[in-house]
Amino acid sequence: MNTLYGLLIAPFADFAFMQRALFGSLMLSLGACPVGVFLMLRRMSLSGDAMAHAILPGAAAGFLLYGLEILPMTIGGLIAGVIVALGAGAVSRFTIQREDASMAAFYLISLAIGVLMVSIRGSSVDLMHVLFGTVLALNNEALTLIGGIVAVTLVSLVIFWRALVAECLDPLFLRSVSRMGSPVHFIFLGLVVLNLVGGFQALGTLLSVGLMMLPAAAARFWTVRVEPMCVLAVLIGFASCIAGLLLSYHASLPSGPAIILSAGVVYFASILFGSRGILRARIIHHRHRTA
Amino acid sequence: MLKSIRAALAMSVITLTVFDASSAFAAPLKVVASFTIIADFARNVGGDRVSITTIVGPDGDAHVYEPSPADAVAMAKADVVLVNGLHFEGFLQRLVDASATKASIVTLTKGVTPIDFKPEFADADAAEGAGTGGGKTVTDPHAFQSIANARIYVKNIAEAFCAADSDGCVSYQTNAATYTKKLDALEGDVKEAIQSIPEAKRVVITSHDAFGYFEHAYGLTFLAPQGISTDSEPSAADVAKLVEQVKQDKAAAIFVENITNPRLIEQIASETGIKVGGTLYSDALSQPDGPASTYIDMMHNNIRQIKGAILGS
Numbered sequence: 059m060n061t062l063y064g065l066l067i068a069p070f071a072d073f074a075f076m077q078r079a080l081f082g083s084l085m086l087s088l089g090a091c092p093v094g095v096f097l098m099l100r101r102m103s104l105s106g107d108a109m110a111h112a113i114l115p116g117a118a119a120g121f122l123l124y125g126l127e128i129l130p131m132t133i134g135g136l137i138a139g140v141i142v143a144l145g146a147g148a149v150s151r152f153t154i155q156r157e158d159a160s161m162a163a164f165y166l167i168s169l170a171i172g173v174l175m176v177s178i179r180g181s182s183v184d185l186m187h188v189l190f191g192t193v194l195a196l197n198n199e200a201l202t203l204i205g206g207i208v209a210v211t212l213v214s215l216v217i218f219w220r221a222l223v224a225e226c227l228d229p230l231f232l233r234s235v236s237r238m239g240s241p242v243h244f245i246f247l248g249l250v251v252l253n254l255v256g257g258f259q260a261l262g263t264l265l266s267v268g269l270m271m272l273p274a275a276a277a278r279f280w281t282v283r284v285e286p287m288c289v290l291a292v293l294i295g296f297a298s299c300i301a302g303l304l305l306s307y308h309a310s311l312p313s314g315p316a317i318i319l320s321a322g323v324v325y326f327a328s329i330l331f332g333s334r335g336i337l338r339a340r341i342i343h344h345r346h347r348t349a
Numbered sequence: 350m351l352k353s354i355r356a357a358l359a360m361s362v363i364t365l366t367v368f369d370a371s372s373a374f375a376a377p378l379k380v381v382a383s384f385t386i387i388a389d390f391a392r393n394v395g396g397d398r399v400s401i402t403t404i405v406g407p408d409g410d411a412h413v414y415e416p417s418p419a420d421a422v423a424m425a426k427a428d429v430v431l432v433n434g435l436h437f438e439g440f441l442q443r444l445v446d447a448s449a450t451k452a453s454i455v456t457l458t459k460g461v462t463p464i465d466f467k468p469e470f471a472d473a474d475a476a477e478g479a480g481t482g483g484g485k486t487v488t489d490p491h492a493f494q495s496i497a498n499a500r501i502y503v504k505n506i507a508e509a510f511c512a513a514d515s516d517g518c519v520s521y522q523t524n525a526a527t528y529t530k531k532l533d534a535l536e537g538d539v540k541e542a543i544q545s546i547p548e549a550k551r552v553v554i555t556s557h558d559a560f561g562y563f564e565h566a567y568g569l570t571f572l573a574p575q576g577i578s579t580d581s582e583p584s585a586a587d588v589a590k591l592v593e594q595v596k597q598d599k600a601a602a603i604f605v606e607n608i609t610n611p612r613l614i615e616q617i618a619s620e621t622g623i624k625v626g627g628t629l630y631s632d633a634l635s636q637p638d639g640p641a642s643t644y645i646d647m648m649h650n651n652i653r654q655i656k657g658a659i660l661g662s
Contacts, residue, residue, distance in 0.1 A: 194588050313585050
């Protein structure tokens with residue numbers, strides 16, 4: 059019992075920075091995982107990655123202008139992300155080009171601008187270290203920010219739930235029965251940006267995409283219904299955060315990658331053993347044929 | 350694009366050879382220094398006879414610097430390239446190759462007794478049976494943090510300048526001797542300041558392990574959560590160990606460096622209630638109007654900050 063306490067509870071009980079890391083990453087999972095489920099259902103799983111790149115220049119601009127302040131960097135990231143999301147969304151809505159192509163175009167332009175800005179200023183402090191926060195160094199400001207983002211995300215998800223589900227599964231149907239189609243799409247892209255910005259405070263931009271997508275992708279192997287999928291994704295996110303932090307504590311591994319790799323393990327386990335995974339599908343398929 | 354770069358390089362080689370042949374005296378020796386501390390040494394030794402280009406500027410991190418075409422151009426035009434060596438400048442070999450420079454590359458740590466990074470955390474990990482990196486030793490490149498080594502740097506610079514510009518050799522040697530005297534005085538100041546700190550309190554925390562030589566030479570212990578280079582991300586175990594050490598009153602002060610992300614240090618400080626001392630300058634000098642615009646100012650600044658924070662807490 060004592061060893062179990064030492065393994066699982068003591069790291070969090072003894073150190074305030076571990077409590078903050080746990081609290082911050084759990085909150086992040088609460089917001090980001092459901093958003094990830096919708097991204098996946100909309101077949102935009104890779105857009106999360108693109109959006110993360112799109113945020114970088116805005117955050118870099120905030121840093122170059124105001125130094126290492128959370129607020130300017132967040133607002134900068136938000137602005138850059140929203141411009142890219144709206145631009146890409148608008149192009150795909152109002153022209154013949156698909157969202158994947160317009161997203162790729164916009165994020166590449168945004169990334170190039172970012173690299174240009176950083177280079178003109180001269181590489182002083184390595185921006186990656188600044189932009190990639192570490193979950194071990196969450197201060198009150200960062201926690202408040204993440205909390206606010208999670209609250210906005212959850213409230214928006216509750217309000218627009220039905221429209222979002224309809225938009226994900228059959229956007230043309232939603233547009234034919236309601237004028238909510240386009241606004242909901244943009245609100246959703248806004249939520250993606252918001253959660254990525256929240257994530258870059260904690261895990262860094264690229265890893266925050268991991269926390270968004272991996273639990274969602276894993277949950278897909280267990281259920282077909284959207285509500286349980288979101289709940290399951292959040293639970294997988296929680297488990298990954300706890301496991302990752304404990305792994306980082308006991309095995310002295312960097313915390314961000316440890317969290318994402320924990321989610322990765324769940325993903326692979328889900329592929330194999332999920333109720334819609336490889337093994338189960340084989341068995342059912344086989345029975346069906348013999349019957 | 351490639352053609353025009355090649356043409357530019359060829360042009361620069363041609364113009365340089367012309368200069369060498371006609372007037373070795375009139376044109377200043379073109380020196381490229383990899384980072385600000387070396388540039389400062391070179392300025393003191395070379396005086397007016399050299400023009401110095403610094404690749405990684407003030408407050409820049411040489412471990413992860415990405416060179417620009419302008420750097421390659423400066424490198425290609427240089428007569429002497431001064432580098433730290435010991436894998437301090439990760440970008441350097443690529444830049445030398447890319448610029449196809451004819452300059453002599455002078456490694457200033459030649460003659461320095463290299464020390465390894467102390468395996469403080471690796472040891473503790475091995476004791477717990479959890480570490481995989483225990484026992485692995487890596488050479489610490491921050492040799493300039495010991496003033497004894499700085500004297501070797503200066504000697505190497507003077508020799509390199511003499512080899513490239515024999516007319517100015519006397520002046521280089523005189524400048525080097527004058528500067529070495531200043532370094533001797535500086536070393537005296539640093540040792541005196543350390544002496545004034547009680548022995549039990551000579552432990553401080555910084556954000557990246559750059560003070561191995563300082564520690565070795567002057568008997569002050571530095572603990573760092575980030576390890577050998579600013580590249581690596583800390584693990585929860587590292588941070589937890591630091592917090593424990595501070596709580597057991599083993600560390601007396603905590604510092605932020607000019608080139609790293611201060612968030613982690615601030616978090617440790619707020620958890621333990623230890624006060625964050627001022628900024629220490631480790632791998633780069635400050636801007637000209639900053640507190641550490643020269644090597645001597647940097648060492649003075651660091652020792653003053655350390656002493657102030659330890660005695661003040």
